[in-house]
Amino acid sequence: MAASVGRPSRVAKLPPRERILDAAEELFQSEGIRRVGVQTIAERAETTKMAIYRHFETKDALVAEWLRIVAAEYQAAFDRVEAEHPGRPGDQILGLARFIAEGLPAISHRGCPFINSIAELPDRSHPARQVIEKHKAHQAHRLVGMCTEAGLRDPEQAAAAITFVLEGAQVSTHNGSIDQAGDRLLGIVEGILAHHRSPLGESRASTDGTARAV
Amino acid sequence: MAASVGRPSRVAKLPPRERILDAAEELFQSEGIRRVGVQTIAERAETTKMAIYRHFETKDALVAEWLRIVAAEYQAAFDRVEAEHPGRPGDQILGLARFIAEGLPAISHRGCPFINSIAELPDRSHPARQVIEKHKAHQAHRLVGMCTEAGLRDPEQAAAAITFVLEGAQVSTHNGSIDQAGDRLLGIVEGILAHHRSPLGESRASTDGTARAV
DNA sequence: CCCGAACGATACCCATCGGTATCGTGCAGC
DNA sequence: GCTGCACGATACCGATGGGTATCGTTCGGG
Numbered sequence: 001m002a003a004s005v006g007r008p009s010r011v012a013k014l015p016p017r018e019r020i021l022d023a024a025e026e027l028f029q030s031e032g033i034r035r036v037g038v039q040t041i042a043e044r045a046e047t048t049k050m051a052i053y054r055h056f057e058t059k060d061a062l063v064a065e066w067l068r069i070v071a072a073e074y075q076a077a078f079d080r081v082e083a084e085h086p087g088r089p090g091d092q093i094l095g096l097a098r099f100i101a102e103g104l105p106a107i108s109h110r111g112c113p114f115i116n117s118i119a120e121l122p123d124r125s126h127p128a129r130q131v132i133e134k135h136k137a138h139q140a141h142r143l144v145g146m147c148t149e150a151g152l153r154d155p156e157q158a159a160a161a162i163t164f165v166l167e168g169a170q171v172s173t174h175n176g177s178i179d180q181a182g183d184r185l186l187g188i189v190e191g192i193l194a195h196h197r198s199p200l201g202e203s204r205a206s207t208d209g210t211a212r213a214v
Numbered sequence: 215m216a217a218s219v220g221r222p223s224r225v226a227k228l229p230p231r232e233r234i235l236d237a238a239e240e241l242f243q244s245e246g247i248r249r250v251g252v253q254t255i256a257e258r259a260e261t262t263k264m265a266i267y268r269h270f271e272t273k274d275a276l277v278a279e280w281l282r283i284v285a286a287e288y289q290a291a292f293d294r295v296e297a298e299h300p301g302r303p304g305d306q307i308l309g310l311a312r313f314i315a316e317g318l319p320a321i322s323h324r325g326c327p328f329i330n331s332i333a334e335l336p337d338r339s340h341p342a343r344q345v346i347e348k349h350k351a352h353q354a355h356r357l358v359g360m361c362t363e364a365g366l367r368d369p370e371q372a373a374a375a376i377t378f379v380l381e382g383a384q385v386s387t388h389n390g391s392i393d394q395a396g397d398r399l400l401g402i403v404e405g406i407l408a409h410h411r412s413p414l415g416e417s418r419a420s421t422d423g424t425a426r427a428v
Numbered sequence: 429c430c431c432g433a434a435c436g437a438t439a440c441c442c443a444t445c446g447g448t449a450t451c452g453t454g455c456a457g458c
Numbered sequence: 459g460c461t462g463c464a465c466g467a468t469a470c471c472g473a474t475g476g477g478t479a480t481c482g483t484t485c486g487g488g
Binding site for chain 1: 244245246248249324325328329330331332333334336346347350351353354371374375377378379380381382383385386388389390391392395398399401402405406409
């Protein structure tokens with residue numbers, strides 16, 4: 001096995017492109033994008049700068065590709081949670097919350113890659129920014145779908161609340177202002193689901209059903 | 215008026231230190247910390263690099279001082295909201311949410327200074343990091359106090375939920391995944407308050423009153 | 429009136445960064 | 459066995475970064 005192609009040295013080494021992406025992942029995640037030089041990535045990947053530029057047009061393209069991979073992992077979490085709780089959108093949402101909650105300990109070190117990257121890349125034309133924004137929009141849309149399927153009252157508002165809470169848990173974990181954020185997060189999401197399942201929200205909701213963006 | 219000291223040229227010019235801080239504020243906020251050079255700050259402040267280093271030990275110290283000022287502005291918002299609604303902690307919390315909601319349009323351009331800065335400064339020993347973390351911890355504590363005074367059930371959990379939502383609204387506004395975030399935010403905070411005011415939360419809360427982190 | 433401190437301007441130092449050019453090497457397929 | 463090509467290594471380039479040294483000037487208080 002693993003003998004088809006590429007056995008450059010001893011211990012089965014991944015092809016250069018994979019090693020580069022792995023190294024970039026670790027370094028970008030732990031040190032930030034702008035703090036990490038291409039040279040450093042090359043060393044960590046046990047290759048050279050030239051090899052990186054043979055596989056990626058620019059450093060920005062490498063960053064974008066990395067975020068594309070991270071986004072795919074989050075998408076996979078969505079898929080997994082849907083597969084684990086078919087036809088039970090409420091459990092799917094709780095599964096997502098659990099997924100985020102389980103990631104919080106890692107987040108506390110260096111934070112969410114999307115939040116960090118967007119902070120490091122102010123120009124909206126940056127390819128990585130577009131990857132992030134497209135991913136976030138897609139996730140938001142998918143979450144609204146779950147909330148709708150769950151029969152929640154005002155699914156868009158519920159999805160917004162859940163999104164806020166998931167993002168906020170990561171931020172607050174990273175800046176250390178709230179501990180046990182994982183447990184709290186799960187409870188809060190349960191509360192949001194319950195709140196939007198109850199026949200009528202109490203917060204000055206009228207009976208017109210439109211719920212005027214409350 | 216404004217003639218006591220400092221009238222270097224014509225149009226009343228602030229003293230160099232203030233101009234430097236103003237310039238740093240604008241540039242750090244719009245471009246990010248690491249993208250902005252000291253030289254650029256000097257030009258924007260209509261002074262020179264040397265003048266900056268006469269007032270601040272290092273660039274890092276300038277960053278920390280800027281964040282100290284921003285933190286003070288948020289503290290002022292807390293103070294103001296307390297003064298506007300004395301003895302009405304629920305209204306105070308809603309006032310805070312309104313304060314954040316009103317800031318969201320600006321946030322959508324470049325995001326929250328704390329979130330961005332913490333993303334740009336991975337080393338926890340950085341002076342600016344300590345400013346941020348101390349500020350966030352203080353805010354969290356103050357918010358718990360408000361929730362307690364409001365007689366909310368499980369005030370720490372309520373404060374965590376509100377914190378998450380406030381932070382998350384900024385993140386989601388910045389990455390563009392949710393629009394009308396301001397209106398949504400206010401409704402969500404109202405919902406959290408209502409949820410924690412109701413005699414017993416529905417989400418599998420038992421009668422022991424401890425509400426096991428839900 | 430004069431002296432000292434703050435200020436403005438310029439030039440400089442050294443490190444790092446993204447990106448490129450060049451040359452050598454080892455392996456694959458014909 | 460030979461050729462082509464991806465790869466490895468090194469040196470280099472221009473730009474920019476934070477930070478310092480050294481000037482002359484200006485302005486305010488004794």
